[in-house]
Amino acid sequence: MKLHDCGLFLLPLCLVGGAFAQEAGQTEYTNACATCHGESGTGDGPLAEFLTVAPADLTQIAAHNDGVFPLLQVIQTIDGRSGTRGHGGPMPVWGARFKQDLSGEIGAYASEIVTRGRILALAEYVETLQSQ
Template identity: 60%
Template structure:
């Protein structure tokens, strides 16, 4: 039986709802914090200041993610942050070999959700992560 667009849309909605339920109904910021702690803190540190336990072993300096807005005239560069995290667009952080999280998130078992729902889940995870980073910006 051919798959129809309404079923794909329904599948995407179910996948998004599953993601929300998987985070315990948490707000996007809380889901983003969980993503950050699980996927980013090893390099960037729990404080996001670039002092994670793996950072000392890298050949590049790990940036302070709490200073992104300050370094951008006080405006958080949301789209750029999303593109860097996703990595599939070819936009990378200053030529460094940061993991391509868009691909990694896609491989986290969401491929089984189908192409449309999987993309919704991946983009949701990346957006929640970017929103978390926006919430921890320091202006000093």
């Protein structure tokens, strides 16, 4: 991704190196997503059997979109604050959770910037999980 391709939502991670963003995204995935979606993203996480809505197979997102990874849609699904729902059910609203964790420490504006960066890193990591 080039800096000029970044909107305001994407700016925080565009300002840092790609390797850092990849590592940050993988860490976010491991901490927030793998328990339901599994380490490989196929929906086989240790909590999957206890959920009323099966976790999506994240490796098939591009395949279900004519081979194109819908980055903005994935960002909105992860964020969840706009009312977008990922797989028809109660996926956590990560945008609100990430921001709440930080608001008391760094303030509302700065926590929003960090939250958007975390979500972008996570979405870009999910893109690397796509089946070829």
